[in-house]
Amino acid sequence: MKPREIFLRALKRQEVPRPAVGSATSIVTMDLMDATGVSFPEAHLDAARMAELAAAGHTIIGFDNVMPLFSVWHESAALGCPVEWGERSRMPDCRGGICVIEEEIKIPTDLLTREGCRVPLEAIRLLRRRFGDEVAILGKVFGPWTLGYHLFGVEEFLVNTLLKPTAVRRAIDTLKEVAVLFGRAQIDAGADALCLGDHATRDLCSPEAYRDFLQAVHGELNERIPCPLILHICGDTADRLPYIRETGIDCFHYDSRVPDTAARRLAGQRLALMGGTGNIAVIRNGGEEEVVRDVESKLAGNIDILGPECAVPLDAPFGNLKLLSETVKNVGAW
Numbered sequence: 001m002k003p004r005e006i007f008l009r010a011l012k013r014q015e016v017p018r019p020a021v022g023s024a025t026s027i028v029t030m031d032l033m034d035a036t037g038v039s040f041p042e043a044h045l046d047a048a049r050m051a052e053l054a055a056a057g058h059t060i061i062g063f064d065n066v067m068p069l070f071s072v073w074h075e076s077a078a079l080g081c082p083v084e085w086g087e088r089s090r091m092p093d094c095r096g097g098i099c100v101i102e103e104e105i106k107i108p109t110d111l112l113t114r115e116g117c118r119v120p121l122e123a124i125r126l127l128r129r130r131f132g133d134e135v136a137i138l139g140k141v142f143g144p145w146t147l148g149y150h151l152f153g154v155e156e157f158l159v160n161t162l163l164k165p166t167a168v169r170r171a172i173d174t175l176k177e178v179a180v181l182f183g184r185a186q187i188d189a190g191a192d193a194l195c196l197g198d199h200a201t202r203d204l205c206s207p208e209a210y211r212d213f214l215q216a217v218h219g220e221l222n223e224r225i226p227c228p229l230i231l232h233i234c235g236d237t238a239d240r241l242p243y244i245r246e247t248g249i250d251c252f253h254y255d256s257r258v259p260d261t262a263a264r265r266l267a268g269q270r271l272a273l274m275g276g277t278g279n280i281a282v283i284r285n286g287g288e289e290e291v292v293r294d295v296e297s298k299l300a301g302n303i304d305i306l307g308p309e310c311a312v313p314l315d316a317p318f319g320n321l322k323l324l325s326e327t328v329k330n331v332g333a334w
């Protein structure tokens with residue numbers, strides 16, 4: 001079975017000859033930039049370089065999927081956020097806060113042809129042409145909660161979930177359309193599935209706020225975007241997993257702060273689980289022993305797609321990602 005099929009079947013919890021291995025978030029490290037000859041920040045802004053660096057997720061690391069949107073800022077840049085695209089050793093960033101909550105947000109009619117969207121769409125097309133049906137191609141969109149942080153500023157957005165919940169709901173209703181538009185365009189460009197990043201993390205969003213503001217919206221995005229979705233939320237999400245599993249979304253990309261067996265218990269038997277490998281303890285600071293022990297823990301927890309919990313730190317060695325991938329592929333021989 002080809003890596004693409006293994007990945008896509010694992011996303012649906014269908015039978016696979018071995019667990020899938022891959023990432024929904026950035027796998028780029030500085031030593032991977034050296035190995036490919038492609039660096040940040042160019043890889044955020046040039047489709048050919050973006051595709052080349054993403055391809056290394058399969059050709060060098062051995063993952064079953066590739067994912068070219070390394071930054072969280074693409075559609076926000078297209079929406080008008082003045083993004084600073086960082087450097088080789090620093091991810092892009094932006095102060096955000098370009099809108100106020102009372103004002104209506106206007107989605108630009110040329111959103112998809114603006115650089116922030118156009119470049120990753122072209123990179124997905126290049127990856128599809130290169131890999132055909134061999135490797136799964138994952139795209140990425142951000143949900144209205146993360147886009148709210150970006151457009152209004154984190155503090156302004158969060159304060160208003162309490163002070164002006166009606167205005168926040170209206171903003172969420174507009175911003176979810178960005179995910180639909182950009183998501184459908186990525187599918188047209190060749191994406192097999194999409195990561196839906198929405199940073200409703202425990203320190204910034206209570207489980208009740210997740211239920212009241214986002215659960216139905218995530219369910220709606222799942223209905224309206226015609227491909228499997230992988231919801232990504234960092235941090236300890238144990239208190240909202242029972243809500244997430246009711247959204248109908250196929251897969252949840254979880255953080256190592258949720259223990260593997262607890263994640264499976266809370267996710268139930270329908271929701272696939274991906275990620276969960278600690279970026280600091282295992283990927284950056286670990287060695288063979290930590291990687292193998294981590295894979296064993298994932299298998300015991302019936303995790304469907306093994307891989308890093310979130311964007312890999314730029315100063316981690318990609319050798320540990322490769323080791324993770326090799327270990328998973330040898331599982332059948334255990």
Ligand SMILES: [Zn+2]
Binds near residue numbers: 232309311
């Ligand atoms: Zn994350």
